[in-house]
Amino acid sequence: MWKTALKPRWIAGLVFAIAVSGVFVLLSQWQFGRSTQPEIPVNPATEDARALTDTLQPGDFFHGSVADQMVTAEGSYDPAKQVLVPGRLYNGESGYWVVSAFAVTGAPALSGVAASPQTWIPVARGWVADPADAAAPPSGTLELTGRLLPSESPVPETAPEQGRATAVSVAELINYWGVSSYPGFIAATAEISNGSDVSPAAVPGELKPLRIGPQPPAQQVNWLNLFYSLEWVVFAGFAIFIWWRLVKDDYLRDLEDRLEDGSAHQPDAGPAESHPKAQTSSSEPTEQKVQP
Template structure:
């Protein structure tokens, strides 16, 4: 059959089939890329600073709509309520997040037997490589700005030593600090105290800023686009199959003509149709 496939028209047909298959493969890659793209881009509104007390309420669940929102708040730190969260990366190095309790001025009071007089929120103030580099938070009234993030889950089967926490978990910190808190935390970007920015980004000491940017939405699989990508692969294979099938049909026609010529030159008692069919099957399927 290779002799038939090497005919000029079938060589041209193969080139055309390969080109069509290549286009189909490119279309498949494009559809596959669309199947894993996030449907919603990063919301630029999260970069507009909003007042914390108007954005999130204590004593409630953390709504996903306010996650990553830049917020501002006025209040004071409690230097006695500060923990280090280990296992945090910064430029490839492993260190600690410094997390301090921040009493929010004007925050709604939470009612209940175990509620504290003031409402607090954990603030991740920066990253340190050595626990000894974690200084005390700014004193006095502080105007805080940072990114609002949902509470992390505490690590199971862990018992952190005093001054440590397994995660920035509100549930864990409430038990440690014994205060009422918001259902999330703030990654600080600025801490204005007495007119000066005392944040890690402004001071430039051993404590480094966290630099947490807005997080893109989780990728979702678009099953329709994924199906289309597989469909284009099938089409690519089908284009080559059609070429092969046409070559095979041409090969069979050549054999039939050759066998008919042999029969007319050497007739036999066997009917022409039967003889041709038997010899054809032997050559096509030896």
């Protein structure tokens, strides 16, 4: 069969089949790429800063529609309410987030036995490599701007050291600080005091700005495009199969032609000879019995 496959026309056919299969594989990769693309782009409205008090309510659930929203709030920090969250990266270097409690002016006060007179929100102010570089937050009334993010989950079965937290977890921080809080936290981008920005983004120092951008939406699998990508792979294999089938059919035709040519050149058998007994019996005279 290899002799048949090495015919010039079938070599050309193989090259064509491989080219067609390559095109089908590229189409499969394209469909697979489309199957994992986010269908909903990043919402540009999240970059327009809104008042925190109009965006989220304390004591309410953190709604996904307000995640990544840039917000503004007026209030002040309490330097006694500041923790470090370890295991945070900045330009590939591991360090700490500096998280401070911010009392929000004009925020609704929660009711209950454990509720505090003021409502607070954790603010991730920046990153430091050395805990000793985590200075106290700026004092006085500030105009805070930052990105609103959902509360993180605390690390289970981990007891943080004094002045540390396992994560930016509202549930963990309110117990540590003993305050009422919004159900989320803010990654600060600006801290305006008396008209000047005193945040790490404006004042160089050991405290580095976080610069957390809007998070891309979660990728959703488009099953139709995924099915199409698998279908193109099947087509690629089918192109090679068609070439192999045509070569096999040509080989079988050549084999039949050779068998027919061999039958045509085989000599015919001679006429059958008469049986010797028959010849002998026919030459002998027939004896007749005479009845007395």
